[in-house]
Amino acid sequence: MCFKNLPIEFDAQGNAQLVGGVANPYAYTPREIKRDKLEELLARNGHIKDVSISPVTRVAGALSFHAVADLEKRKFLEANSVATIFRGYEVILKGRDPRDAIYISSRACGVCGGVHSTAACEAIEMAFGISPPPLGTVLRNIALSLDFLYDHPLHLFLLAGPDYSQVVVQATSPAMWEKAQVTDAPNAEIHQFKTIGDIMKGLNPLSGKLYLDGLKMTRTPREAYSVLFGKYPHPQTVVPGGMSSTVTITDFNETYTRLQKMIDWTKRMILLWDDLTEFFYDYNPEYKKVGARDMNMIDLGMWDDENSYDATYARCNDWGEARWATPGVVIDGKLVTTKLQQINLGLEEFVEHSYYENWSQNGVRFKTDPSGAPLSPNHPWNKETMPKPSKESWKDRYTWSTAPRWDRQVVEAGAYARIWTTAAAGKMPKNRFLESTGHSLKINMPKTMLPEMDFEWKIPEVWNAFERNRARAYCMGYNLMVAYSMVLKAFDYLRKGEDKVSTKFETPKGERIGVGFWGAGRGYLSHHLTLDKGVITNYQIVTPSTFNASPHDPFGNPGPYEEAVMNTPIIEDYSKPEEFTGVDMLRAIRSFDPCMPCTTHIYGGEREIVREVNTCACSAEG
Amino acid sequence: MGEIPEKRGGEAGSHLQRVSSTVGLPDQVGNVGRRTMEELAEDIVASHGKSQMSLGPLEKVYVFWLAGMSCDGCTVSVSGATEPALEDLLTGSLPGIPLVILHHYVLQLESGDHYMQSLLKAEQGLLDGPYVIAYEGSIPDENLSAEGEPFAGEGSLPLWAASDKRRRISTAEWVKRLAPGAAAMIAVGTCATWGGIPAAYGNVTGSMSVMDWLGADYRSALGLPVINIPGCAPVGDNFTDAVQAILLFLQGLGPLPEFDELGRPAWQFSDTVHRKCGRAGFYEEGTFAKEYGDKECLVEVGCWGPVVQCNITEKGAIAHMGGCMNAGGPCIGCTMPGFPDKFSPFYKAPPGSMISSYTSRVTGSIVRSLRRISQRERNREIRWHDTVPSGWAMHDGGTSFTHKILEFFYEAMQFQGAVPPERQPGKKFPQGHQSLPDRVYVEDYQVLPDERVKRDEKRP
Structure with a gap:
C-alpha cells in the first residue's frame, strides 16, 4: 500500500481501485498563504530583509528567487521560487502529426541533449504499439548515459562549483579559507590536490584547473554523442521504434576511447567531492542543514533492459523494474514503490499559485488509466492548463511553474533520486561493474592509468546541498559504467549480427494513449500524450525541475527549493546587514541543479491565453 | 593560473586600479564572491603580465548574452565550441583578439542586481568598451502578457528595491533598450534568427525572431543589421568562429567577414x-x-x-x-x-x-x-594479371x-597525351604475381599453406 493521501487501495491481485464510499475522492479545499505577520515584521524591523535575487545565475534558464531573511536569528522566514519564462510547447504540439512530437518536444530543453526526444519516443511507441530491436534500445541507453556525463561535470564545476571556490569562500567566510589552506585533502594522492585550499583554488571561475578541466570534460562525451547521434543537444537520430544511427565499429570504438578518458578523471572527481564535503561538515556541522529537506524523492528509472522493454503500459511494472536505474518513490527515507504504474497513478499537478487557470470546468477526460486503475482529474492525462499572465503576488500566484505532487506529498527529483531509488531497490540487472545492495550502489571502475577502483555510494544519513552534489559526483561513475556496459553490449550484438536499430511504424488512426517514463540529467521526466484520428489531442510534459522549482501547493506545502531554503541556516560572515550575500541559500538552490527551460513550457489547453482585467492589488502586498 | 592575485592592477593597465564595483552599493545580495566575473577576467589578464592586446585598437569587448523563449541549447552548443573555445575568448588568451567579457546568466559568478547592473551601465553608455548583444531564443509578443508577468523576463527594476516595488523586465524590453547602442546584435540559434519552434503554428505567445522584432530599419552602432547564426541548436563553433572573424576584422588583422542577404555568415551558410x-x-x-x-x-x-x-x-x-x-x-x-x-x-x-x-x-x-x-x-595491383594472391578468398578466376x-x-x-609511368616501349612486367623473393628463398616459402600440404603429399 503505497498511498497515504490518495483514496486508492489495492485488491489481493494488486489491482488499484478507489476506496469505496467517498463522494468526491479527489476533492480538496485550497489553503491560503498567510503572510500578514511577516509583512508587519518587514515593515518594523531593520534586520528582517526582503531578499530578491533576479535572476539566480549559474542555473540553466530563467529562475528568480524571493526570500525573507531574519539576519539576526540567521534564518529564512519565507521563500518563493519564481520561474520567469513560459513558451507553450504543448499547444504547439496539439493538433500536429505525432511524428513531429519527438523533435519538437526535444526543444523543450537544450541543457540535456536528448532526454525529451527519448521520452516522447517512448510515449509514441506505447501509443503506436511498437518497440525497438535490442540494439536500438542499447543505443538509446548509450545516448542517455553520455548525456549525463556532460551534464554532471557542468553542474559540479561550472554551475555549483564556484560556490565552493576560493573566491567565494574567502569573501563569505575568511576563517574557513584560512583553515582550508592548512587542511590536507585525505585523497590527495589520487586527485592531486594537496590541500582543501588547493581544491577551492581549482574551482575558481575562469582560472581554476578544476573549472577549466570540467568545461573541457563536458566536451568529451558530447563528441561521442555527436559521432553516434549527430549532434548535441537535440540529436537527430531518435525515431519511433528505435534509432536511425548507422552504426559502425569505428563509432563504437570512438565512444569506447572517450569513455576510457573519462574513467580516470571520474575516479579523481568522486574522491575530490568526498573530501570537500567532509571538510565543510568538519569545519561547521551547521553546513549539514544547508539545503536540508525531508528525504522524499521520485524517479521513473531509465536505461531499459533491451530484452524486457516492450513499450506496453500493461507490462510497465515489469520492464520498469528491469531498468538499469530502478523507478521508485522514497518517502521519509523509505522506498514505498518501484512500480511505474503506481508512480503514474500518484501523480497530480496543481496550479493554485501559478499563472494558469484550473481546467476542472472542462470535465474529466480519463477516469482510469488503460488498465482500469483510477486516475485523478489532476493527472497529466487529464490536465488542461490555461495560462493566465497575472501580477506577481507572494500570497497568490507568483510563477510560471506548476506544482506537481506525488500522493499529494512534496517529492524532489534529481540524479541523486535516481541513484537513491536504484540503490534502495536492489533490482539492478546483474552486471560486472554495478551492484545495488539495498542500501548502497557499488561501482567498480576498471584499470586505466589509475588502478582498478571500487566505489560505494551509501544512502546518506542526512540530506542537504552537499549530499546532492556528492551524489551527483558518484552518479558520474554510475553513468559512466552504464555507458561502458552498453558499449560492450553493442559490440556483442554486432558480433551476433543483430545490427538492426529501428522498427517500421505507421501512425494509427484510432484513439491512443501513451506515456514515456524516462529521466533527465536532473531526474524524473514524463511525457503523457493522447492521439486521435492521427493527430495529437493532448500532450503533457512533467520535468524534474517542475517538481523542484514548484511553488506552494494547495495543501500549504512549499516546493522543494522553497523548503530547502527555509531549512537553511545563514552561516556566512557579515557584520552589517548590507554585507549579507545569500551564499548559503544559493548553495541550497543550486544543489538541485535547477533547469528552468524544462520547467516552464507547460501548457496543454485551448489555443488562447485567458485574458481578464486584473484588478488585484498585489503590487501592494509584496 | 588557479590563484587569484592578491593585488590587482599594476603595470597591466590603469583600468585595473579602479575600486571594486561592489563598493558603495546598497547591498551585497547575490554577490557571493564580492567581486564580479568581469573583475575575475581582468585579474587573469593582469596576471598574464604585459598586455597582449597591442595588436589592435580594441582591448576588450563586452558580450551580453540574453535569453528569451529559449531552451538554453544554444548556450550549451557554444560551451562545446573549440575553434576558438569559449575559455580562450573569456581569458584573453588569443593574441590579437580582445578580451571578451561575457555576461551570461549560466556562467556568471554573481546573481541578482549585481548581475543586472552591467546591463544598465551599457544602456547608459558607462562601460569602458564596446558591447555586443548575443540573443538566444525567440521574442514573445509581450502585449499578450501585459496584464501580468512577462512570458520571458530577466531581472527586475529598480535595482536594490524591495520586491514589491519592482517590475520584472521582459527580455524583449532589454533588446529594445540595448540594441541601439550595441556594436553588433547577434541572434544565436533558430529561435532568435527566425522564430523557431516557439513561433511555430499554434503558439500562444506571438513569438518572433529578433530581426522581426527590431524591424528592417534596425542598424547597430557599427551600422550593421542583425547578424544571424541559425541552427537548432547551432553548431557552437559557428558562433565563436563568427565572433573571432568579426573581432579580427575590427582589429585590422582579418579579412572582411561577409554576410548573406539574411545576415548569415556567408562562409558558413552559402x-x-x-x-x-x-x-x-x-x-x-x-x-x-x-x-x-x-x-x-x-x-x-x-x-x-x-x-x-x-x-x-x-x-x-x-x-x-x-x-x-x-x-x-x-x-x-x-x-x-x-x-x-x-x-x-x-x-x-x-x-x-x-x-x-x-x-x-x-x-x-x-x-x-x-x-x-x-x-x-x-x-x-599492377602485378596482378589473372589471379590474385589474397588469403581473403578473392580468387575470382581472373578477369x-x-x-x-x-x-x-x-x-x-x-594515358592519352601522357606517358604511362615506368613503362618504356617494349618492356613489360613479368606475368603473374611471382616476384623476386621466390627465387632467392626456397620454393615453398611463398606458397599458400594448403598448396604446401598438397606438394608435400606429392613428394616421394
Missing part, C-alpha cells in the same frame, strides 16, 4: 548541407536508405538536406565530429527560416525528392555500374575477356 554530406555520393549513384540505420542517402526517409543551408556535415557538431546525416539522422531543416512548419511532418520524404531521387536512380544506375568496372581494375577489352580502351584514354 552551401546546402547536402553538398558536403558524407552520403551525397549515395544520392549521386541513386541508392537510398530504406529504413532507419541504413548507410545510404536519407532523402527517402525524410532528409531535406539538398535544400537546407547548413555546414554541419562539413564542420561537424563538435570538434569536427558528428553531424546529423554523418551519424544517420535525416535533416529536418533546423537552420532554415521555415523551420519547423515548412519541414513537417518529420520522417516523411520531402515532395521535391520524388523527382530528384527518381532522376538520380536512373542516372545513378548507369554511373554506378560503370564505376564498379573501373573500380574493379583499380582494386588490382574476363570483356573486362580486358574495356580496360584496354580505358587505359588508352587514361
